[in-house]
Amino acid sequence: MGMRQDIEDLAKEAEWQIREHKWVPSANDHTVAARVAADLRAVVGTPQSQQELLAVTRLGHLREALAAVTIALAYVHGPMAWFLGAAATALTPILHWRAMPARHGHTFGATWAKVFGELFWQSLSNDARLAADFDAAMSVHAAAVGPWVAGARDWGADNRVADIGGGTGGTLRSTLARHSHLTGTLIDLPETVARARDNSPTPDEPTGTTDTAARMTFCPQSFFAPLPPGHDVLLLAHILPDWADDDCVRLLRRCAEALPDAGSVVVVDRVVSVDSGEEQLPVSQRDLAMMVVLGGRERTEHEFCLLAAEAGLELLRPSLPAPHQGLHLLEFGKRQ
Numbered sequence: 001m002g003m004r005q006d007i008e009d010l011a012k013e014a015e016w017q018i019r020e021h022k023w024v025p026s027a028n029d030h031t032v033a034a035r036v037a038a039d040l041r042a043v044v045g046t047p048q049s050q051q052e053l054l055a056v057t058r059l060g061h062l063r064e065a066l067a068a069v070t071i072a073l074a075y076v077h078g079p080m081a082w083f084l085g086a087a088a089t090a091l092t093p094i095l096h097w098r099a100m101p102a103r104h105g106h107t108f109g110a111t112w113a114k115v116f117g118e119l120f121w122q123s124l125s126n127d128a129r130l131a132a133d134f135d136a137a138m139s140v141h142a143a144a145v146g147p148w149v150a151g152a153r154d155w156g157a158d159n160r161v162a163d164i165g166g167g168t169g170g171t172l173r174s175t176l177a178r179h180s181h182l183t184g185t186l187i188d189l190p191e192t193v194a195r196a197r198d199n200s201p202t203p204d205e206p207t208g209t210t211d212t213a214a215r216m217t218f219c220p221q222s223f224f225a226p227l228p229p230g231h232d233v234l235l236l237a238h239i240l241p242d243w244a245d246d247d248c249v250r251l252l253r254r255c256a257e258a259l260p261d262a263g264s265v266v267v268v269d270r271v272v273s274v275d276s277g278e279e280q281l282p283v284s285q286r287d288l289a290m291m292v293v294l295g296g297r298e299r300t301e302h303e304f305c306l307l308a309a310e311a312g313l314e315l316l317r318p319s320l321p322a323p324h325q326g327l328h329l330l331e332f333g334k335r336q
Ligand SMILES: C[S@@+](CC[C@H](N)C(=O)[O-])C[C@H]1O[C@@H](n2cnc3c(N)ncnc32)[C@H](O)[C@@H]1O
Pocket: 121, 138, 139, 141, 142, 164, 165, 166, 167, 168, 171, 187, 188, 189, 192, 221, 222, 223, 224, 236, 237, 238, 239, 242
């Protein structure tokens, strides 16, 4: 039975209970219902206002709306709690997806691809305004994260680094700027690489960019195709959460094939903490965003290691936490 049918059945059951006076909604029930309705109106707005928004913003609103319903669930009690509790059970695949083991859980597919008929990355290539918004968001991110990545590990023994899915190049430029012996290759989809070539460094990026530009080459291709050999470090920053497990293994296998025996695959990503008492709502919201837009997911360190193991890679040393955003640097090498 589909989720829509489950919800309709629950609504009918609730109407029957009210009609038969088995459930007389209390003043508190009415207050909670009114509050949820007001919260949803505030988040979602009118149909007219929704039409004027970018599709990606509308998806953001959907995520906020789900969060508002979830928060309301925490406040209710009495028969309404039964109704919403049962509704939440019908919504379990969405609200509790983290409980599912990564290797065997559904990926749910990407709603974006179902709605727009193409992957999010393809939409970025076809829609200049969406691409400009995305690049702006990622370069703010790279301006904060790039300098940390450049300083977090010892690059002394490395000569060539490839930033795989490197976007418009902020993280790679930070790394080259800090380590003058390094040369770098930016690998990304052709349209993104074209934007990276045009991209002038942001004021937040380190100086020395003229020199770094001379040490940077561009490689427009899919990272699911064979990767160019000869790089000591393959950097994957903010890539794996965008993809379902099988796609991650395909990509990591490409990395393993291209990696010299002593080389490293450096993964920079948020790592879900399972035991630190970390506030779970932001994790769930990011997880939901990854799932809805891209068909990906957030992962624990153990889940990253399982994907790497399937591609013939193993963690070389304990992961390094960044001072911000729950980011970690995980360094993998070929399994000996
Ligand atoms: C979330 S962004 C990360 C950008 C950059 N690594 C950073 O940390 O700022 C994901 C990147 O993956 C790239 N990408 C998506 N699919 C790709 C593919 N099949 N091959 C190469 N790059 C791809 C996108 O164009 C985008 O630049």
